[in-house]
Amino acid sequence: MDMYYVQGILILAGINLLTVLGLSLLTGFTGLFSFGHAGFMAIGAYMTTMMTVKLGLPFIPALLVGGLSAALISLIIGKFTLNLKGDYFCIATLGFGEAIRLILDNIQYFGGSRGWAGIPLYTTFWNVMIIDVVAIIVMVFIINSRHGRNMKAIREEELASQIVGIDVFRYKMTSLGISALYAGVAGGMLAHYLGYLQPLMFQMVKSTELTIIVIFGGLGSITGSVIGAILLTALPEILRDFYQWRLVIYGLAVIAIMISRPRGLMGGKELNFKFIKKLFNKEKEVNI
Amino acid sequence: MLQIKNLNVYYGGIHALRGVSIDVKEGDVVSIIGSNGAGKSTLLNCISGIVKPKEGEILYKGQPLAKAPHKIVESGICQVPEGRIIFANLTVKENLYMGAFLRKDKDKIEEDLKGIFKLFPRLDERINQVAGTLSGGEQQMLAMGRGIMSNPNLVLLDEPSLGLAPLFIKTIFEIVEEIQNMGKTILLVEQNAYKALSVANKAYILEQGVVTLEGNAKDLLKDERIQEAYLGKKH
Amino acid sequence: MIGFIQQMINGLSIGSVYALMAVGYSLVYSIMNFSNFAHGGVIMIGSYIGFFCISLLNFSFPVAFLTAALGSGLLAVVLEKVAYNPLRKRNAPFLYFIISAMGASIFLENIVVATIGPTFRTYPPVFSATPIQIGGLTIGRLDVLMFVISAISLSILVYIIEKTKIGLAIRATSYSSKGSTLMGVNVDKVIFTIFLLGGILAGIAGVLFGMKYTVYPQIGAITMKSFIAAVFGGLGSLQGAVIGSILLGIIETLTSGYISSQYRDLIAFALLIAVLIIRPTGIMGKSNEDKA
Amino acid sequence: MSEMLTLKNVTKKFGGLTAVGGVDFSIKKGEIFGLIGPNGAGKTTIFNLITGIYGLTEGDVLFEGKSISGLKPFQIANTGITRTFQNIRLFKNLTTYENVLIACHKSASYGLLDSVFRTRKFKNEEKLLAKKAEDLMELMGLTQHKNMLASNLPYGLQRRLEIARALALNPKLILLDEPAAGMNPEETLRLMELIREIRDKLDVTVLVIEHHMDLIMGVCDRIFVLNFGLPLAQGSPKEIQDDKNVIEAYLGKEDE
Amino acid sequence: GCSSQPSAGGDAAESDTIKIGWIGSLTGDQAVWGTCEFDTLKMVVEDANAAGGILGKQIEVIGYDTRGDATEAVNAVKRLTSQDKVVAILGPNASGQAISISGVLEQMKVANIATVATNPKVTVNDDGSVKPYNFRVCFIDPYQGAVAAGYAADKLSFTKAAILYDVTSDYSQGLTEFFEKTFTEKGGTIVAKEGFKAGDVDFRAQLSKIKEAQPEVIFMPYYYKEVALSANQARELGITSVLMGGDGWPSDQLIEMASDAIEGSFVVNHLDFNDPDVKPFQEQYKAKYNKNLELNGYLVHDAFKLFEQAVKDANSTDSDAIAKALSTAKVEGITGNINISPETHNPEGKEAAIIKITGGNYEFQEKYAAE
Ligand SMILES: Nc1ncnc2c1ncn2[C@@H]1O[C@H](COP(=O)(O)OP(=O)(O)OP(=O)(O)O)[C@@H](O)[C@H]1O
Ligand SMILES: Nc1ncnc2c1ncn2[C@@H]1O[C@H](COP(=O)(O)OP(=O)(O)OP(=O)(O)O)[C@@H](O)[C@H]1O
Numbered sequence A: 001m002d003m004y005y006v007q008g009i010l011i012l013a014g015i016n017l018l019t020v021l022g023l024s025l026l027t028g029f030t031g032l033f034s035f036g037h038a039g040f041m042a043i044g045a046y047m048t049t050m051m052t053v054k055l056g057l058p059f060i061p062a063l064l065v066g067g068l069s070a071a072l073i074s075l076i077i078g079k080f081t082l083n084l085k086g087d088y089f090c091i092a093t094l095g096f097g098e099a100i101r102l103i104l105d106n107i108q109y110f111g112g113s114r115g116w117a118g119i120p121l122y123t124t125f126w127n128v129m130i131i132d133v134v135a136i137i138v139m140v141f142i143i144n145s146r147h148g149r150n151m152k153a154i155r156e157e158e159l160a161s162q163i164v165g166i167d168v169f170r171y172k173m174t175s176l177g178i179s180a181l182y183a184g185v186a187g188g189m190l191a192h193y194l195g196y197l198q199p200l201m202f203q204m205v206k207s208t209e210l211t212i213i214v215i216f217g218g219l220g221s222i223t224g225s226v227i228g229a230i231l232l233t234a235l236p237e238i239l240r241d242f243y244q245w246r247l248v249i250y251g252l253a254v255i256a257i258m259i260s261r262p263r264g265l266m267g268g269k270e271l272n273f274k275f276i277k278k279l280f281n282k283e284k285e286v287n288i
Numbered sequence B: 001m002l003q004i005k006n007l008n009v010y011y012g013g014i015h016a017l018r019g020v021s022i023d024v025k026e027g028d029v030v031s032i033i034g035s036n037g038a039g040k041s042t043l044l045n046c047i048s049g050i051v052k053p054k055e056g057e058i059l060y061k062g063q064p065l066a067k068a069p070h071k072i073v074e075s076g077i078c079q080v081p082e083g084r085i086i087f088a089n090l091t092v093k094e095n096l097y098m099g100a101f102l103r104k105d106k107d108k109i110e111e112d113l114k115g116i117f118k119l120f121p122r123l124d125e126r127i128n129q130v131a132g133t134l135s136g137g138e139q140q141m142l143a144m145g146r147g148i149m150s151n152p153n154l155v156l157l158d159e160p161s162l163g164l165a166p167l168f169i170k171t172i173f174e175i176v177e178e179i180q181n182m183g184k185t186i187l188l189v190e191q192n193a194y195k196a197l198s199v200a201n202k203a204y205i206l207e208q209g210v211v212t213l214e215g216n217a218k219d220l221l222k223d224e225r226i227q228e229a230y231l232g233k234k235h
Numbered sequence C: 001m002i003g004f005i006q007q008m009i010n011g012l013s014i015g016s017v018y019a020l021m022a023v024g025y026s027l028v029y030s031i032m033n034f035s036n037f038a039h040g041g042v043i044m045i046g047s048y049i050g051f052f053c054i055s056l057l058n059f060s061f062p063v064a065f066l067t068a069a070l071g072s073g074l075l076a077v078v079l080e081k082v083a084y085n086p087l088r089k090r091n092a093p094f095l096y097f098i099i100s101a102m103g104a105s106i107f108l109e110n111i112v113v114a115t116i117g118p119t120f121r122t123y124p125p126v127f128s129a130t131p132i133q134i135g136g137l138t139i140g141r142l143d144v145l146m147f148v149i150s151a152i153s154l155s156i157l158v159y160i161i162e163k164t165k166i167g168l169a170i171r172a173t174s175y176s177s178k179g180s181t182l183m184g185v186n187v188d189k190v191i192f193t194i195f196l197l198g199g200i201l202a203g204i205a206g207v208l209f210g211m212k213y214t215v216y217p218q219i220g221a222i223t224m225k226s227f228i229a230a231v232f233g234g235l236g237s238l239q240g241a242v243i244g245s246i247l248l249g250i251i252e253t254l255t256s257g258y259i260s261s262q263y264r265d266l267i268a269f270a271l272l273i274a275v276l277i278i279r280p281t282g283i284m285g286k287s288n289e290d291k292a
Numbered sequence D: 001m002s003e004m005l006t007l008k009n010v011t012k013k014f015g016g017l018t019a020v021g022g023v024d025f026s027i028k029k030g031e032i033f034g035l036i037g038p039n040g041a042g043k044t045t046i047f048n049l050i051t052g053i054y055g056l057t058e059g060d061v062l063f064e065g066k067s068i069s070g071l072k073p074f075q076i077a078n079t080g081i082t083r084t085f086q087n088i089r090l091f092k093n094l095t096t097y098e099n100v101l102i103a104c105h106k107s108a109s110y111g112l113l114d115s116v117f118r119t120r121k122f123k124n125e126e127k128l129l130a131k132k133a134e135d136l137m138e139l140m141g142l143t144q145h146k147n148m149l150a151s152n153l154p155y156g157l158q159r160r161l162e163i164a165r166a167l168a169l170n171p172k173l174i175l176l177d178e179p180a181a182g183m184n185p186e187e188t189l190r191l192m193e194l195i196r197e198i199r200d201k202l203d204v205t206v207l208v209i210e211h212h213m214d215l216i217m218g219v220c221d222r223i224f225v226l227n228f229g230l231p232l233a234q235g236s237p238k239e240i241q242d243d244k245n246v247i248e249a250y251l252g253k254e255d256e
Numbered sequence E: 001g002c003s004s005q006p007s008a009g010g011d012a013a014e015s016d017t018i019k020i021g022w023i024g025s026l027t028g029d030q031a032v033w034g035t036c037e038f039d040t041l042k043m044v045v046e047d048a049n050a051a052g053g054i055l056g057k058q059i060e061v062i063g064y065d066t067r068g069d070a071t072e073a074v075n076a077v078k079r080l081t082s083q084d085k086v087v088a089i090l091g092p093n094a095s096g097q098a099i100s101i102s103g104v105l106e107q108m109k110v111a112n113i114a115t116v117a118t119n120p121k122v123t124v125n126d127d128g129s130v131k132p133y134n135f136r137v138c139f140i141d142p143y144q145g146a147v148a149a150g151y152a153a154d155k156l157s158f159t160k161a162a163i164l165y166d167v168t169s170d171y172s173q174g175l176t177e178f179f180e181k182t183f184t185e186k187g188g189t190i191v192a193k194e195g196f197k198a199g200d201v202d203f204r205a206q207l208s209k210i211k212e213a214q215p216e217v218i219f220m221p222y223y224y225k226e227v228a229l230s231a232n233q234a235r236e237l238g239i240t241s242v243l244m245g246g247d248g249w250p251s252d253q254l255i256e257m258a259s260d261a262i263e264g265s266f267v268v269n270h271l272d273f274n275d276p277d278v279k280p281f282q283e284q285y286k287a288k289y290n291k292n293l294e295l296n297g298y299l300v301h302d303a304f305k306l307f308e309q310a311v312k313d314a315n316s317t318d319s320d321a322i323a324k325a326l327s328t329a330k331v332e333g334i335t336g337n338i339n340i341s342p343e344t345h346n347p348e349g350k351e352a353a354i355i356k357i358t359g360g361n362y363e364f365q366e367k368y369a370a371e
């Protein structure tokens, strides 16, 4: 295995992981199912690129702008749709994702469907890894706080959550916002990894893939998301030599994991939680 | 009628029933009493085929019980489950018809329906209401009615008085007796130990998955241990 | 005016295409409470079965139609056994079903690409392609057929679900499979029936589709539209699925015709959201607001 | 002002059905107040109206003198009213401990950023929350089931967990909907003691629906009787027990 | 450690096979074209090997699927260049993928010859500078759009045109843009411009609207599946306008799917299918794969020829040397003479073939170049 190639896959896995972490918060911990996360990635990607290419902002601030724009849009969408239940919300997000793509297809300033070429290649293995580590830590910290627990409560039982004084709507908004922020940043990184943007990249299939990763890894498990992101990004690569058969195998693998481990790979549990915790304690000592 | 031998049930690591053996004679009311988590519901669910025991044997009319839950119902065993499990999306009437799902005798079904409405006039008043919006007690009545509609030989009642008004609890136990008079056999799980023992012929005390006491219900009613543990100070 | 009427006809015919798919999809939803994303894959397979029956095996059209319907029905049942049944036995949450369905959908599409190949295939002409002309308006023959078939299958299904005993069992099972087991319902059989019916509908849709739009591995993707339509109409309600489909068809054509074809889906989506804001469970959806 | 909760002409109609019609009562601070009535009388509906799950058709609900009608359920919870459910609604796939811990959340005030940066405030308050949850489990006798999933608890314990969860909010008023359902007489006795303890030690006013007369008559200071959605009687346990209407509609004659 | 130092080219020179890569869609909705392209390449390479290979070395093709996805294309190219150590890459069959891989190509110093990637940005940067490792053998969108518009206005004397296009396709949008520009410059009017979305199968709403605008010609710049459906539906609605399309059209499948509806239509193509020089190639493919050759097959053939020429010119199998040689390579392909311009890396001066569909055949009309 050539490191250059492996690194490429890891970068992509890292970018996927970022979105998946956000999606995991939304789906795994808050119980909302989104088919529109590719849309948030798209917003992040285009906004970040606009910042770096048109306004000359450095990469990291640009990523933040991209992420925040995605979050902002998500809050607007959420305002209208978060009262919807289950599949209704899911369809609303699906429609949103497709709508974003349609708009981008028609905006010639961003190159329309012909795409936006010549984006500087700022994304590197190391900045992806660092951002991922920070993102994981932040996510674990959120989940292991009263805010994270409140989200879990909403996932379990909305009415009961209300009765214990949880502002369900606000927490759903928070969860959506954070997950869109993650997706937006991931989008920005993807743009600066490929050097090219095209609305086509953010098809519904992309959203589907992300959701599959979350559930494959196990709802409500960050470790699961990490493993899922790496495994499912790598799987098609490992199967590269099989041409047309690789997606057949991919499909089978998804079914197989669902029926053999119906709670996903990690089944809602965290692998070596203690280890991670220890890691965090060290982090804290450095921080404070 | 029903013979249970050395039943062992596990939920993952939890050993919920430990070698439970029970005998139910035809035409009897048999009560099972025990505190929360003793395994009463588990026992009924085993008979209904919803929970699969790890070990043990259940004989019904001398034959091993069918495996599939719907076959068990077909053989004449019906459970009125704890927590009611009515079909919240169906109307009261449809719920009752669901009770008669396996029956083919159309005319008799309509007749029985009238009988149910006589027992529970409230259900008649709510006949077209979606069952999910019934009050708790009304749902309990519906669950009972639905059970009776299946015209079983052996009725498994899991806490039928749960959530019922005092006046109505009386009615429920009257109904239990009435069902018995119809020649049916009843296995009754109840928290209201006093009532449960009053109507029963035989009773079992279940504690943490083990039968600790069994015997004639009237005798148990006088048993000091029972009075202390299950009947409260007075009754 | 003629233009407007023609657009309405277009909308109606597109709507009945959506409806044909939405009914089968909604049927499965109504009992399993999850979106069967493999439905499109089953439609696609049905389309191929019909095509090969006619072009390779020289079956007559009705026989081919029947074979496709049964073949798809069978496939749906097998899919249920393999991909959903194990989940059902473990009471897995609905998300897992959806993912399993997605896996199945990816599998079906790509197994066709890998074996039969990605090429487009054209059904041999079965009906006269010339549309019916009435005073400057055109109505496709196949469109009429689709409309009629959707209407018939809907009526039959509604009858089964609302008036028959098995229908009652289906509705009961959709709320609580434990409860209906306790009533002596063979839940496996109920679900088998549902998937068989859903699959047969998919097969019918597949053949009609293939005739209208040619056959290719991604043809199932249009089911996304019928999924949206079913939500429009209210999930789990068969009538809702049809009404939603027809509405979506008309909205789409009128938007294309009078507002903007480039932004058609955007406007349709905005309308969908507007409908859901006013009626959070779609047009016909019952708000199964359970009691506290 | 010792009036804690006041219902004024509270009315709820479902289509043509008047589930609750013109109910007036008020509960004083520190009281244990019983709400009884035949099945379908509208008791749970009143709870749903107080906690904002249903909207009022007519009338008003005052809490500590202020109207709370029109507020969202979580807002009402935050003014200090909480409840348990007749059809148990726990966070099923979470453990006993998590169920209680979640409900404690209002005892902490750290924000999202505090949790991200693990500030001192976060750590102190988290410790506090954990302690509180442990105490509540201890009080309700749930400690040994700490790590069990709520859905796997036996019925009776699920009821107790619901009460623990409600208490975690530090409510001023707690509404219990048939807390003794599924408990045997012995357990019911313990529950009675517990209800008194809640009132005395935690300074919580209690409104309780029950069909176990031993409990109602044993712990309630005052009782309100509802029949077909309409007020039937109100008074001390003694008065209620002797009320002819109540006996006829609800209690039935003592048979022993 | 994880050194990410590119390590391509180098040792490939010593081995006695030449590895070339191919990427494109073997799955997804573009699979028809990708599959044909890959198959053709394998066939062409077999022939070349049978004829002694290049510089006496045998050629080996390694192809990967991209699902039509830009991200996948990047992965595939990383693998081809770093692990498989190919000396050049042919394909892909869409611009998005060709553009996104240029970063990797430059890092690894491996050239890519795109087949039907017609977006101008494939070979040049925004500032007009040429990308050192990107080449192509097809003409570009602006050219094709301009040819179609020019021919419609000048040769066919149409003044009212309508356009139906795929909003979500870069190819379709590109052609539309330049058709519209040229056509209006030549004094024509676009009386209707309607869009649809990839995956759509029903175009009657848009067509009904187009019908009311009464155009003389309808430009349909998209791939033949949609062309067949939309042409059929147009005729169904009683539209009699002449239809016109680009290189997404030519295919035997189109004739099969919409023979009557497209009768009398004009197509801008890369070559004349009925050219006697082309026939043996078509037949060879048909005999080998029992399928009809798609347009991609011709172009990948030419891409390979161009590669072969460059290796000979460079007299080396070093990837960088090949890339240098490519920027001035000249070769006679089946789609015409290919003279790569060092400024643009496009085949300059490549004339388009205008084809008219008559009696279910692609009848060559004339070579036509936009000014
Ligand atoms: N699905 C399950 N998974 C794990 N444990 C379970 C499950 N169902 C029941 N248990 C456990 O099995 C034991 C017996 O439970 P069961 O419900 O039979 O008790 P019960 O006697 O009916 O109690 P109650 O009077 O509260 O209804 C309990 O400890 C309970 O926690
Ligand atoms: N959402 C609703 N739609 C229609 N009717 C309803 C609804 N909710 C409650 N009802 C009806 O209102 C009446 C009162 O119900 P409620 O649940 O308040 O009774 P309850 O006093 O709590 O009875 P129980 O002691 O049996 O629990 C019942 O007859 C019930 O059927």
Ligand SMILES: [Mg+2]
Binding pocket: B040, B041, B042, B082, B158, D155
């Ligand atoms: Mg029980």
Ligand SMILES: [Mg+2]
Binding pocket: B135, B136, B137, D043, D044, D045, D086
């Ligand atoms: Mg109630």
